[in-house]
Each structure stands twice: as structure tokens, then as C-alpha cells.
Amino acid sequence: MALDHAILVSLLEKPGSGYELARRFERSIGYFWTATHQQIYRVLKRMESDGWVDVRDVPQQGRPDKKEYSVAGPGRAALSTWLHEPIEPESVRHDLAVKIRGAAFDDPAALIGEVGRHRRAHTDRLEHYLAGEARDFPGTAGTAGAPLDAERELQHAVLRGGIAYERMMIAWLDDVLATLARFEAER
Amino acid sequence: MALDHAILVSLLEKPGSGYELARRFERSIGYFWTATHQQIYRVLKRMESDGWVDVRDVPQQGRPDKKEYSVAGPGRAALSTWLHEPIEPESVRHDLAVKIRGAAFDDPAALIGEVGRHRRAHTDRLEHYLAGEARDFPGTAGTAGAPLDAERELQHAVLRGGIAYERMMIAWLDDVLATLARFEAER
DNA sequence: TCTTGCTATGCAACGAGTTGCATAGCAAGG
DNA sequence: CCTTGCTATGCAACTCGTTGCATAGCAAGA
Numbered sequence: 001m002a003l004d005h006a007i008l009v010s011l012l013e014k015p016g017s018g019y020e021l022a023r024r025f026e027r028s029i030g031y032f033w034t035a036t037h038q039q040i041y042r043v044l045k046r047m048e049s050d051g052w053v054d055v056r057d058v059p060q061q062g063r064p065d066k067k068e069y070s071v072a073g074p075g076r077a078a079l080s081t082w083l084h085e086p087i088e089p090e091s092v093r094h095d096l097a098v099k100i101r102g103a104a105f106d107d108p109a110a111l112i113g114e115v116g117r118h119r120r121a122h123t124d125r126l127e128h129y130l131a132g133e134a135r136d137f138p139g140t141a142g143t144a145g146a147p148l149d150a151e152r153e154l155q156h157a158v159l160r161g162g163i164a165y166e167r168m169m170i171a172w173l174d175d176v177l178a179t180l181a182r183f184e185a186e187r
Numbered sequence: 188m189a190l191d192h193a194i195l196v197s198l199l200e201k202p203g204s205g206y207e208l209a210r211r212f213e214r215s216i217g218y219f220w221t222a223t224h225q226q227i228y229r230v231l232k233r234m235e236s237d238g239w240v241d242v243r244d245v246p247q248q249g250r251p252d253k254k255e256y257s258v259a260g261p262g263r264a265a266l267s268t269w270l271h272e273p274i275e276p277e278s279v280r281h282d283l284a285v286k287i288r289g290a291a292f293d294d295p296a297a298l299i300g301e302v303g304r305h306r307r308a309h310t311d312r313l314e315h316y317l318a319g320e321a322r323d324f325p326g327t328a329g330t331a332g333a334p335l336d337a338e339r340e341l342q343h344a345v346l347r348g349g350i351a352y353e354r355m356m357i358a359w360l361d362d363v364l365a366t367l368a369r370f371e372a373e374r
Numbered sequence: 375t376c377t378t379g380c381t382a383t384g385c386a387a388c389g390a391g392t393t394g395c396a397t398a399g400c401a402a403g404g
Numbered sequence: 405c406c407t408t409g410c411t412a413t414g415c416a417a418c419t420c421g422t423t424g425c426a427t428a429g430c431a432a433g434a
Contacts, residue, residue: 001419001420002280002282002285003420003421005285005286005289006285007290008291009285009288009292012289012292013288015250017381017382017383017384018382018383018384020256020382023324028242031279031284032279032280032281032284032285033279033280033281033284033285034278034279034280035421036421036422036423037382037383037384038384038385038421038422038423039420039421039422041251041383041384042384045384051394060381060382060429061428061430062381062429062430062431063380063381063382063429063431064381064382064383064428064429064430065382065429066382066383067382067383068387071281076292079289079292079293080293081287082286083286083290083293083297083298084290084293084297086301086304087282087283087286087301089305089308089309090280090281090282090283091221092219092220092221092352093218093220093221093277093377094188094219094277094348095189095274095277096274096276096277097218097219097345097348098189098192098193098196098219099192099269099270099274100341100344100345101196101200101338101341101342101345102192102195102196102199102266102269102270102339103270103337103341104337104338104340104342105196105199105263105266105338106266106267106270106271108337108341110270110271111270114273114274117273118276121276122276132334146225147373148369148370148373150290150291150295150370151288151291151292152355153291153366153370154287154288154290154291154295154366154368155288155291155365157362157363158284158287158288160359160362161281161284161359161362161363164355164358164362165279165359167355168351168352168354168355171351172347172348172351172352175344175348176344176348179340179341179344182335182339182340183220183340185336186335187283188390189391190390190391204411204412204413205412205413205414206411206412206413207412209412222395223391223392224412224413224414225391225392225393225414225415226390226391228390228413231415232414247399247411247412249399249400249401249411250399250400250401250410250412251398251399251400251411251412251413252399252412253411253413254412254413266403286377314405317428338427375434376431376433376434377432377434378431378432378433378434379424379430379431379432379433380429380430380431381428381429382427382428382429383426383427383428384407384424384425384426384427385422385423385424385425385426385427386421386423386424386425386426387422387423388421388423389420389422389423390419390420390421390422390426391418391419391421392417392418392419392420392423393416393417393418393419394415394416394417394418395415395416395417396413396415396416397412397413397414397415398411398412398413399407399410399411399412399428400409400410400411401408401409401410401411402407402408402409402410403406403407403408404405404406404407404408
């Protein structure tokens, strides 16, 4: 269960409240992990009672007060342990692939709209990632001899993965659309 | 919940027992959907009581008897309904990406072995997919004017997606390894 | 004032997925 | 004969994830 660890990493990058974490999980962390605010609040409560995180009440003006969480020693140790353990390559779940194989027993051409919708979602995400890259990682070269900023470099590497994934998906969906078009032409 | 539908598609492609389905979910269906035998038996039981599938006791020799499931009318109708409904683009969960961003707060170079392990798993899968493609889809050209075999063509399209995914992952993991190597060199 | 909307946290119930265990037929080898 | 191993099915307990709902502070605009 890596949700714990995803939250710990996010809190190490920047302490924050459950609400803030939930929004990060819709943005940058969300590129590779999703979670609802329910899950986040529940895990934060458990990690607090296990001493993995510290809480601080932060009064705010113009909006409700919040609880700001930050990683405590045991939380950091737990993350370190997990980082040194091997994990299994993730298992995939692509509903769309089920639909594509299932379409053989229905009307293949009827899937064109749906696949197009997904293609649009992926081009949107790609543009969003590229905009984030241009904003957050403008100078890709890096000054020669300068010490590397691990946090930055590794965030960029993960973002490049997201970009590669979206590009691959768009190319594949084009391939699928071309295949479906052949069925429509035949009909 | 698409596990129901993944099972229906697999049973339409070829009727079979829970055990056989479980093995398919480790192979071809497993390219895009995973399930344990527990889940499969439970869902089959529910679909049977809902009239979505028919069961037939098949006595065997040299091994225990089995129950062969096949899709019934209502199951096919349920699949068709689902196929015509829009679905949300899938949400991702990449433990490895959590580890990569987390490594910034530990020892980045310590991740090299783990990333290499994942790279090997992906090259293995890629070779497995390519072997399957060479075996099951030898003539990619297709006879001009011949009617298209929807089941075959769409299975191939999904397989091409799996191949594209593995190639993308390998290239990205090489990128990550190069990034991690820079940290090791600095150390 | 009343509604809408964003911030902020949380409970309760349910459904999906995982893990450990149990049973049983039969084959093959030591 | 006994163990190992594959086929074949299943229960029970648990954890994880989703959904619907509830509360509350405060701001802005109709």
C-alpha cells in the first residue's frame, strides 16, 4: 500500500493540510497516483496516531482554520524502509482495452466516438504536462559542475515519464481509430 | 466495475472455467487487466445467479471435473449496454514514480538496482508480447478485399498497445537510470 | 437576506480487491 | 506409500477505495 508513502513524499516536498494534499493529488502527484480527500484524511489520522506525522493547528483569516501536517522521524524512517524494499511492477487496468476487445461482439465502429473522447483527454493532459514543464523546468541544461538538486531533477524525471506516457497513448489511440475506421468503411 | 465485463469478453472469445479464466488473466487478458482466482470465482457466481452466464458441468479424466461458463443473453446485453456508455480515462498508480520522487529524501543512487529490476521486467514482457504477435498475427498485411475479422483485428490492436506501453516504459526507465547515474557520479 | 461557491474536515456504508487457508482429484517420482 | 505438484473450487477475514452525506467558516453577488 503506497498511498501512505505517496502522502509522506508529498509532505516532505512541502508540509500541508489534508485539503491541500487532496488538491495536489489532482495535480502533480495525480500524474501517477490518485486519491480522494476521504482516503487522505483517513490515512493522515492513522499516521498521526502512529507518530509518523506531526500536526499543527494553523488559524487562518478569511477561511476556516486548518491542520498542517509534516513528516516526523518515524514517518521518514518508514518511507526509507519502503524505498529500500523491492516492489512488484504495477498491474495494469485499462477499461478501454476491455471495451476494444469487447467491441468485436458488438459494433466496432460505435466505439469511434469513445476512443476519440479518450484521445482528447490525453492530448489535454499532455498539454498540461508540457505547460508545467516549461514553467517549472525551463533550463534543462543545468550549470556544469553545479551540485544537482535531487528533488527537482527527480520530479522532472517523473514528469518526463508522464509526458512519454501521454504521447504513447495518443499514438496508440490513433492506431486504434485507424483500425476502427476500417470497420466503418466496410459497413 | 469492469471486471464483470472483462470476464464476459473473455468468455465470449472462448467459454471456460473459473480456473481457465484465472490463467487467461495471467496471460493475454492480463496485458490490460489483472484478477485473482478469488475475484473470478466470486464474480462468476454472482453473474450465474443473475442469469448473465450459463454453467455446464464438464467431467474430465485424469483431472478434477470443471464448470464451464458461457455468456447468456442477459450477459451479452449487459456488456452491450456498458460498451455504449462513456467511461472515464483510467486513473494511474505508479509505485515506482512515488519511489523516484521519494528518493530525493533518501539516497537517489540506491534506487538504481530497483529501477534496473523493473526495466528487466518490462523487457521480458515486451519480448513475450512480440513473440505472441509473431505467433498469432504473422501476416499483418491482410488480403485486400477480404472481410475483416473483428475479434482478431481488435485483439491485435490491444496487443500493439501493450507493445507500445512496454517500449515507452523501457525508454523512460533508461532516462531515469541516466538521471540516477548523475547522482552516483557526484557522490 | 439568501444563494452560490470555495475552503476545510469528517462519518457511515458499501463495494472492490487481497491474503490466508481449506478441500479434493489425480499423476508422477522417490 | 508418501510427498510434490498441478488442476479445480471455494470460504472467511481483512484492507483498500468509493460514494453519499453532513457540518462549518467565510466571501461575493443577486
